[in-house]
Amino acid sequence: MASFNSSHSSRSFRIRLLLMGLLILSQEAHSICPSVCRCGGQYASCGYQNLSAIPVGLPDDIRTLYLDYNQLTKLAAGDFSSLSQLEQLYLYNNHISVIEDGAFRGLASLKLLSLESNNIGMLTNRTFEEVPNLEELHLRNNRLSSLTSGVFSQVPRLRELDLASNDIGEFPTDVSRDLMNVEILDLSYNPASLLLTPVFGQMVALQHLKLNDLFAANSASVEDSIPDSAFDGLSNLRNLELKGNRLTKIPAAVKTLPNLTTVSLYLNSIQSVNADDFYRPSLLEWLHLEYNSLVEIPTSALAEFQHLTDLYLNYNHIPVIPSLAFLHNPRLAILHMSYTNLTTIEKDAFVGLGRLETLYLKGNNLTTIVDGAMNHVNPNVNLEISGNPIRCDCHLRGFAAWLKNNHTGSLIGGSSLQCVTPDRLNDTSVAGLLPNQFACAPRSPFPTLTISAVLETKVLLPCRIDADPALYTYWITSSHEEISPEQPHPPFAIADNGSLLVTNVSISNEGLYTCVVSNDAGEARSSLNLHILLSAAKPIKSNNISIVYICVAGGILIFVVLLLLVLLRRGIIARNMCIMDNEENEHAAHQQANAENIDNPTASQYQAYESLDGESLDGDDSGDHEANQGDHVYDHPPAETPPQPRPPHEYNMNEGYNNQAYNNRDDNVNDHEENQGDHVYDLPPAETPPQPRSPHEHNMNEGYNNQAYDNVNDHEINQGGNEVGPIAPPPLPPRPSALAQVQAQQSPPEHGGHEVIGINEGYASMREP
Missing domain, CATH: 3.80.10.10 (Ribonuclease Inhibitor)
Incomplete structure (x- = not known):
């Protein structure tokens, strides 16, 4: 019995040793890795080894295999038959030009196949028949010029297809039918002509389409190679790439995509x-x-x-x-x-x-x-x-x-x-x-300003400088004193906004004032003149007012010159001069008569020098409306035969003037002859009393205004102006009589002793004697 137990134990021990040996041998067999590769876990990397053939003895349980950057030129049938669990195979950057039928036999689990950057020029309908579960296929940068019918029929699970950088000019309809489940398609760097055929009509699952850097043959533009119907049927497309196509506008075909969420128009000319x-x-x-x-x-x-x-x-x-x-x-x-x-x-x-x-x-x-x-x-x-x-x-x-x-x-x-x-x-x-x-540098874009202030009042002088911030401000007065906010100097003080306040202005404050503003960026100065007025009524003489006066005088001068040119053309001046010479001789005779009687004037002589209001100078009434400032008012002495009464609008003998009656001898109180500087004369009676005529009787000179000279209620308020049409200037008016001179000395003008002469004095507003 003891012997039996001993032999049984010995056999059990031997069996155990055998099983352990077999297990060790099995593990060693699975862990074998070719010397040109690196193996670990479930992958093997055999790239960058200048391999010309697929290495033998790869672990059969690997799921990822890298054979990139080698010298492979052909894939023979059965090269991968032992790698039944392989899911990802990378063969990019080789020189593969031939792929035999059955080259991928045994790769039933393969999901990703990368063949990009090779020399593949043709694919048959049996190339991919042994990879029914393939989901990603990368054929970028090869030499494909066409696609054989049924080439993708053996890969119904394909989700991503990369055919970029080939020379595919046509995309057969049956090929697109085999790609109904493709979600990502890249056709970049191919001829744009492939879009001229209905490429995408059957790709109902397509979500991401790349059409970057398409090139057009025969110098045609890519824009013209994208028909409006190019994207018909792509109802699920969400991402569209049209990079580098030299587009100047977004193609109309884009508008047919109802679910677009991402658009790339990088590197165009839009x-x-x-x-x-x-x-x-x-x-x-x-x-x-x-x-x-x-x-x-x-x-x-x-x-x-x-x-x-x-x-x-x-x-x-x-x-x-x-x-x-x-x-x-x-x-x-x-x-x-x-x-x-x-x-x-x-x-x-x-x-x-x-x-x-x-x-x-x-x-x-x-x-x-x-x-x-x-x-x-x-x-x-x-x-x-x-x-x-x-x-x-x-x-x-x-x-x-x-x-x-x-x-x-x-x-x-x-x-x-x-x-x-x-x-x-x-x-x-x-x-x-x-x-x-x-800080911004202070600046003063304003010209020097003149400010007027009334004596013994206060004035605020603005500091006209733009500065941000205005860290430091001070003023230089007309007496070259510096006034700062920290050190006020009455009557000067600087306000919060930088202005200078001058209180109780005096004559000594007149002159140039300068504001100075500085900050970290620089300094600027702005000046102004302070002008002191004795009273508020004194006018401020500024450059602007002077300019206005100059402009007005220049405008009047131009008007007069143009007026003379017009009159010269009509021959008016010569005719008027002759008439005026005769009238001047008559006036001189009247002056001589007045001089003889000035020491003992009679009642008739006082009557002869009636004022414009019809009242005698010998007892001037307060109702005299002789308000013409600087005007010379003369009435002629009676002729040997008393003049007959004449209507207010008696016809003027001077044919060259406007159709207005001269100021009559029997002036009315309401004459209102307020023309400043006008010379108002009444004509002497003619030898034969003139016949009454209508106030608006037509003047013989057809070229002038049809207006009567100075009527009773004409309201001549024009300062230095006239109400008549342009005429030639008559000769200077004759000197007034001695009595008029005495009266002028007794009644000085109302304008500070300066006689105001009308701008147009001696022209149409002048009354002839």
Whole structure:
């Protein structure tokens, strides 16, 4: 019995040793790895080994195999038959030109096959027959010029197909039918002509389409190679890439995509973006417009992109971000505006961006960011603003305060924002400056001003200098004294706004005053003249009033010259001169008669010198309306035969004047001859009394106004003017009689002894004797 137990134990021990040996041998067999590869876990890497054939002895349980960057030229049938568990096979960057039928036999579990960057020129309908579970196929950068019918019929589970960088000019309809489950398709870097056929009609599952850098043959444009119906049937497409196609506008075919959320138009020549370019603009979430020709932010389109989260505008030519540009984009989280030649960000530019996470403004021409530009921006935003010529002056003060007190996010690309100008603050941290260090140089764009003040009153002299901040202000008085806020000097004091208050103005205060303002950025001066008036009634003689006088005199001179030219053409002057000579001789005779009787004037002589009101000079009545300032009023002495009464509007013998009657001898009290400087004369009676005529009888001179001379109620209030048409100037009026001279000496003019002469004196307003 003991012997039996001993033999049984010996056999059990031997069996156990055998089983352990077999297990060890089995593990060693599975752990074998070719010397040119590195194996670990469930993968083997045999890349970069200049292999010309598939290595033998690879572990049969691996799921990922890298054979990239070798010298493989052919894939033979059965090369991978032992790798039944393989799921990912990478064969890119070899020289494979031949793929034998059955090359992928045994790879029933394969899901990803990468054959890109080889020399493959043809695929047959049996190439992929042994990989029924293939989901991703990469054939980029090969030499495919066509696709054989049924080439993808053996891969019904295919979800992603990359055919970019080939020479495929046509996409057969039956090929697209075999790709009904494809969700991602890349046809970039192929001839654009492939879009001329209905490529995508059967790809109902397609969600991401890449058509980047298509090239057109025979110098045709890609724009012309995309028909409006190119994307028909792609009702589930969400992402569209049209990069680098030299498009000047968004193709009309894009508008047929109802569920588009991401559009990439990178590296084109698009000048404008409109909401009408999209079927449902409100669904857009990502919009890439880098490297285009935009000159402004498409604010009208953005107003419709209400679900936009990422906007890329880098490398355009957008100088301004206008106010409220993103008001309708509350979901925007990423905004790229680097290298856009940006110079100005207006106030409230980012209002509405409460969810903004990252703002890129790098490499622009921003010298300042105005106060209020960051209003309502998420304070936790990450800001990239490096590479801008920031000028730390008064215009940056508000942004600097926001950066220091409100911003809680990070500054991308540097620990702090640095000043570039002015030189005194170069390389200084914006966050480290005090508010008054952000200074703009004072300036005074105003000319010297003259201010008048009445004696013994007070006057406020303004300091007309723009300065921010005005750190220090003082005045230099007319006596060269310096007046500062700290040291007032009566009667001078500086007000809070920098103006100089002068109290109890005296004659000695008259002269030049200069205001001086300075801050960290510089200094400026502004001067003004203080003119003292003895009383408030004294006129202020300013340069402006002098200029007005000069302009008026010049205008009158031009008018007179033009008037003379017109009259010369009509031959009026010569005719009037003859008439005036006769009248002057008659007037001289009357003067002689007046001189003889001046020492003993008679009642008739007093009557002869009646005033314009019809009252005698010998007992001048207070009702005399002789108010013409400086006017010479003469009535002729009676002729030998008493003149007959004549109507107020008696016809003038001077045919060259306007059809107005001269001032009559029997002037009415209401004459109101107020013409300042006018010479008013009444005509002597003719030898034969003239016949009464209508006040508006037509003058023989057809070229002049049909108006009667000085009527009783003519209200001649024109100062120095006349109411008649232009005529030639008559000779100077004759000297007044001795009695008139005595009267003039007894009654000086009412204008300070200066006789006011009408502007047009000696012309049409003059009354002839």
